[in-house]
Amino acid sequence: MLQRFLDPSVLAGISGLDLVAKTVVDGFISGLHRSPDFGFSQEFAEYRAYNPGDDLRHVDWNVFARSEKMFLKRYRGETNCQVSVLLDASRSMKYGSRGMEKMEYAKFLAASICYLAHLQRDAAGLIVFDSEVRQFVPPSTRQGQIMRLLHGIDQAQTGAETVLEKPFAHLVDYLRRRGVVVAISDFWENPETVLKTVGPLRSRGNELILFHVLDPQEIQPKLRGPVLLEDLESGAKMEVSPDYVTHEYKGKMSAHLEDMKSRAAGANIDYFLVDTSRPLDEALRQYLAIRAGRL
Amino acid sequence: MGFLNPWFLGGLIAVGLPVWLHLLKRHKTDPQPFPSLMFFEHREQSSVQHRRLDYILLFLLRTLMLVLLALLFASPYIRRLTPKGRGDKLVVVAVDRSFSMRTKEGTSSRLDLAKNEALNVLSKLGPGQKGQVVALADTLQAMTQQTADPGELRGAVSAIKESDARASFGELSRYLRTLSESTKTPLDVHLISDLQKSGMPPGFTDVRLDQDTDITFHEIGKPQPNWAVETVIAPQHIYDPKRARISATVTGFSAPAATRTVTLLMNGKTIQSKSVMVPENGRASAEFAGLDQASYGFNRCEIRIDSADGLAADDRYAFSVERTDPKKVLFVDDGQHPKAQEYFRAALNATPDSAFQLEPLRPDVAANSELSKYAVVVLNDLGSMPSGLEQALQKYVTAGGSLFEAIGPASAVAFPRAPVLDEAIDGTSYASREGERFFSVSDVDTGHDVMKSVERFDGVKIYLAVNVGTKNSRVLARLSNGKPLVLERKVGEGKVLAFTSDFSAANNDMPQHYAWVPFVQRSVAYLGGSGSGEQPTNLSVGEYVELRTGNEKGAQAEVQDPDGQRVLSLQDAAQARNFELTREGFYEVRTAGGKRSLIAAHANRKESDLAIIPQETLDLWKATGSSGPVNASGQGTGGEGNTMPWSLSPFILLLLLGVALAESVVADRYLRPQAQPQETKAA
Numbered sequence: 014m015l016q017r018f019l020d021p022s023v024l025a026g027i028s029g030l031d032l033v034a035k036t037v038v039d040g041f042i043s044g045l046h047r048s049p050d051f052g053f054s055q056e057f058a059e060y061r062a063y064n065p066g067d068d069l070r071h072v073d074w075n076v077f078a079r080s081e082k083m084f085l086k087r088y089r090g091e092t093n094c095q096v097s098v099l100l101d102a103s104r105s106m107k108y109g110s111r112g113m114e115k116m117e118y119a120k121f122l123a124a125s126i127c128y129l130a131h132l133q134r135d136a137a138g139l140i141v142f143d144s145e146v147r148q149f150v151p152p153s154t155r156q157g158q159i160m161r162l163l164h165g166i167d168q169a170q171t172g173a174e175t176v177l178e179k180p181f182a183h184l185v186d187y188l189r190r191r192g193v194v195v196a197i198s199d200f201w202e203n204p205e206t207v208l209k210t211v212g213p214l215r216s217r218g219n220e221l222i223l224f225h226v227l228d229p230q231e232i233q234p235k236l237r238g239p240v241l242l243e244d245l246e247s248g249a250k251m252e253v254s255p256d257y258v259t260h261e262y263k264g265k266m267s268a269h270l271e272d273m274k275s276r277a278a279g280a281n282i283d284y285f286l287v288d289t290s291r292p293l294d295e296a297l298r299q300y301l302a303i304r305a306g307r308l
Numbered sequence: 309m310g311f312l313n314p315w316f317l318g319g320l321i322a323v324g325l326p327v328w329l330h331l332l333k334r335h336k337t338d339p340q341p342f343p344s345l346m347f348f349e350h351r352e353q354s355s356v357q358h359r360r361l362d363y364i365l366l367f368l369l370r371t372l373m374l375v376l377l378a379l380l381f382a383s384p385y386i387r388r389l390t391p392k393g394r395g396d397k398l399v400v401v402a403v404d405r406s407f408s409m410r411t412k413e414g415t416s417s418r419l420d421l422a423k424n425e426a427l428n429v430l431s432k433l434g435p436g437q438k439g440q441v442v443a444l445a446d447t448l449q450a451m452t453q454q455t456a457d458p459g460e461l462r463g464a465v466s467a468i469k470e471s472d473a474r475a476s477f478g479e480l481s482r483y484l485r486t487l488s489e490s491t492k493t494p495l496d497v498h499l500i501s502d503l504q505k506s507g508m509p510p511g512f513t514d515v516r517l518d519q520d521t522d523i524t525f526h527e528i529g530k531p532q533p534n535w536a537v538e539t540v541i542a543p544q545h546i547y548d549p550k551r552a553r554i555s556a557t558v559t560g561f562s563a564p565a566a567t568r569t570v571t572l573l574m575n576g577k578t579i580q581s582k583s584v585m586v587p588e589n590g591r592a593s594a595e596f597a598g599l600d601q602a603s604y605g606f607n608r609c610e611i612r613i614d615s616a617d618g619l620a621a622d623d624r625y626a627f628s629v630e631r632t633d634p635k636k637v638l639f640v641d642d643g644q645h646p647k648a649q650e651y652f653r654a655a656l657n658a659t660p661d662s663a664f665q666l667e668p669l670r671p672d673v674a675a676n677s678e679l680s681k682y683a684v685v686v687l688n689d690l691g692s693m694p695s696g697l698e699q700a701l702q703k704y705v706t707a708g709g710s711l712f713e714a715i716g717p718a719s720a721v722a723f724p725r726a727p728v729l730d731e732a733i734d735g736t737s738y739a740s741r742e743g744e745r746f747f748s749v750s751d752v753d754t755g756h757d758v759m760k761s762v763e764r765f766d767g768v769k770i771y772l773a774v775n776v777g778t779k780n781s782r783v784l785a786r787l788s789n790g791k792p793l794v795l796e797r798k799v800g801e802g803k804v805l806a807f808t809s810d811f812s813a814a815n816n817d818m819p820q821h822y823a824w825v826p827f828v829q830r831s832v833a834y835l836g837g838s839g840s841g842e843q844p845t846n847l848s849v850g851e852y853v854e855l856r857t858g859n860e861k862g863a864q865a866e867v868q869d870p871d872g873q874r875v876l877s878l879q880d881a882a883q884a885r886n887f888e889l890t891r892e893g894f895y896e897v898r899t900a901g902g903k904r905s906l907i908a909a910h911a912n913r914k915e916s917d918l919a920i921i922p923q924e925t926l927d928l929w930k931a932t933g934s935s936g937p938v939n940a941s942g943q944g945t946g947g948e949g950n951t952m953p954w955s956l957s958p959f960i961l962l963l964l965l966g967v968a969l970a971e972s973v974v975a976d977r978y979l980r981p982q983a984q985p986q987e988t989k990a991a
Contacts (some may be wrong), residue, residue, distance in 0.1 A: 105344055106343075107341075108341060108343040115343075199343060201343055201344040201346060228343070231342075231343055240339075240340050242339060242341075242342040242345060242348065243339035243340065243342065244343075244344055244345040245341050245342065245343050245344070246343070247345075249345055250339050251345050251348050253348055257348070257349070261347075261349075262347050262348065265347040266347060
């Protein structure tokens with residue numbers, strides 16, 4: 014039953030990104046039966062002697078009443094990292110052959126990750142980009158952060174073509190703490206260029222996760238006859254025969270995906286190919302598997 | 309170029325379909341968006357363009373096919389010059405060869421003069437100009453086809469022979485109309501004739517000519533007085549030569565009063581001569597009584613006059629007379645009704661020269677007689693039938709004999725079924741004194757020969773009638789109670805006529821009524837073969853002699869012309885139903901039924917009237933064919949009339965078939981390469 018709700022086309026019918034994220038994540042967590050390896054509640058960690066300048070809101074006044082000494086209460090959650098979601102809003106993300114655009118799927122995925130981070134008290138941030146950084150929500154754990162993130166994701170509009178260099182350079186400026194960077198894009202770029210751009214983030218100790226969102230028609234197009242195709246980003250047009258698509262394109266696409274995968278693995282970057290026809294929780298499961306293993 | 313059905317050109321709208329399919333649809337195809345063309349190459353475009361070329365060829369062929377189809381339905385034509393437009397003319401020389409053309413003009417006949425005139429007309433034909441020679445009588449005989457050979461035309465004129473038929477200008481006009489319509493060529497007609505007034509049809513419209521028919525009249529001969537034997541009234545059969553009478557009418561056409569000697573000849577011998585005074589433009593009759601010299605069989609007779617005019621052929625009138633004994637009628641009477649025989653004989657001998665002779669016999673004697681020698685056997689209400697008589701009668705009728713039986717009260721008691729007629733007898737109908745008192749005749753088949761002169765039996769009273777069945781018989785007269793009075797049935801080759809009362813006046817008043825004589829005479833004549841259905845033997849040239857009635861399958865007929873030559877081919881002798889008399893004289897005829905006769909044919913006496921057609925009538929006749937002048941360029945006053953539509957449909961149809969074939973080939977070639985690579989690669 015839940016699986017039905019996680020179907021992308023069903024999710025697309027739900028209005029409100031927050032509701033979608035809740036549906037995906039809550040349902041998904043329910044399906045995990047609260048695994049003991051995964052704890053995200055406010056778990057007590059230790060007491061620390063008060064030092065001048067510490068925030069008085071964290072003083073344990075019960076201990077002070079008994080011992081007249083001021084101790085600060087520390088929780089495990091406060092030791093978490095930042096989660097930065099990079100959402101590609103280039104024009105190529107507007108493509109969708111099954112009634113659902115890649116951009117929409119990517120939004121659901123980004124919202125779900127942000128919501129999941131919010132539940133874990135991770136400081137989640139958002140960068141929406143195409144050739145420029147269109148939107149930026151700095152990572153934070155403050156109250157209302159989740160709504161800011163969801164609003165930012167909701168407001169994201171497909172714009173120009175994809176240029177990875179600028180947003181990633183921008184991200185480098187803001188990521189002062191080590192954290193997790195989740196990049197959601199169709200990566201219509203040379204794999205070498207992609208890895209070259211995102212590679213510096215990994216070298217700073219960040220966990221880097223690439224969600225490669227592609228429509229099934231992109232992976233294996235099916236044409237009935239010769240058609241005129243128009244590049245969504247450049248506007249270039251080209252007549253294409255079914256013969257070519259069936260054989261040569263398929264080979265080139267497979268090589269491209271394999272190249273992406275191998276290069277990401279080589280750079281110690283997690284890479285996931287996300288087919289928009291597949292349920293959303295598959296991508297989340299992969300994401301959480303990484304988080305559980307490494308954080 | 310024009311179109312017979314221009315509204316079909318609306319079908320050209322259908323051309324929009326391939327235009328849309330091949331051109332507009334392709335151009336309007338929106339490019340399909342795709343995220344990136346990173347992995348596509350431009351070399352694919354060439355193959356698509358190649359297919360486009362195929363498409364364009366296919367498009368052109370399909371468009372052409374639709375255009376041709378629309379044109380085909382619209383029936384395009386071009387106008388071509390008609391023979392009239394080209395200034396061509398067909399010269400028709402019509403030479404009258406009717407009976408009146410035998411008239412002498414000096415030393416030559418009118419026909420000779422006409423033929424000379426025809427040759428004169430033909431000599432004026434231009435080189436290469438087509439002509440045709442026709443001979444005119446009651447029918448038109450084309451002596452040549454349309455030809456430009458002067459020798460053939462002159463030969464045809466020389467071959468025209470005199471005829472005994474009458475002239476029919478109506479027939480000539482009908483032929484000219486047909487010729488004009490079929491050839492679409494203006495006709496230049498030269499009618500060479502004595503232009504007899506009697507040759508004109510009753511209605512002037514029958515001689516109207518088509519437009520572009522120009523007729524020129526060449527009158528041959530001059531009006532002259534003529535005397536002719538117009539009619540002869542003679543009996544076809546004579547039974548008593550002394551009582552035979554012959555009447556001849558002599559007529560003077562445009563002739564002064566004159567005395568003419570009328571001579572009766574029989575088998576070449578002069579029998580009698582008489583002088584009659586023929587008034588100016590009037591008639592006179594000559595009566596000849598007694599033909600004692602007539603021999604048994606057919607006699608060739610002729611009435612002649614001494615006119616000494618130009619047309620000697622109509623001074624004699626041939627007719628035939630057959631001398632024969634009266635036919636025997638056997639009256640079988642058992643003596644119970646003595647008055648019946650008296651009444652029957654009186655009715656049969658009511659005419660001076662009766663064709664029948666009554667011979668009464670008692671039934672037992674009749675049973676042993678040879679019935680085949682009697683033309684008719686009459687049974688007078690027999691109360692008993694001797695052994696063998698009924699079988700003899702049955703055999704006699706089946707072989708072609710005729711039986712006339714009165715089925716009265718005696719027969720009703722004696723026989724359960726009417727003899728030979730073989731219809732059930734179911735008692736009698738008796739008009740009682742208290743009831744109807746008498747029956748009248750209410751329903752008469754007046755179309756039957758027997759019933760033609762009986763005046764519907766008006767006033768006849770029937771007191772008692774026998775109820776005879778009508779299962780296989782035709783009822784000729786019915787009583788007021790619906791029962792039959794007179795019945796007829798064909799038995800084998802013969803006929804049976806039945807009267808359901810008696811001839812003795814005991815049970816009806818028929819014998820005392822005026823309908824009795826014609827009833828008996830016509831009944832016996834009908835049964836004995838001397839009725840109105842008998843072939844007349846004195847006919848005019850152009851009339852037909854009946855050779856068979858349709859029942860004599862396979863039997864041969866035979867006709868010998870006045871020269872004694874057989875005129876029927878073997879096929880005609882076996883199949884021809886009739887034969888046309890084409891010349892004067894005596895024809896010996898044997899019909900398919902075996903009946904022999906001598907037919908006398910004489911020319912139609914309308915030909916004896918040599919009065920010519922008034923000039924006003926000729927002018928009117930000529931005017932019906934005028935159509936205005938033709939100018940030097942060959943274009944007449946009406947441009948439409950000089951051209952005729954020439955259909956282009958056959959050529960368009962051929963072209964359409966070719967285009968359809970090409971379209972099939974191109975379409976097949978286009979479809980084939982698309983399927984093959986897929987199969988190859990899939991394999």
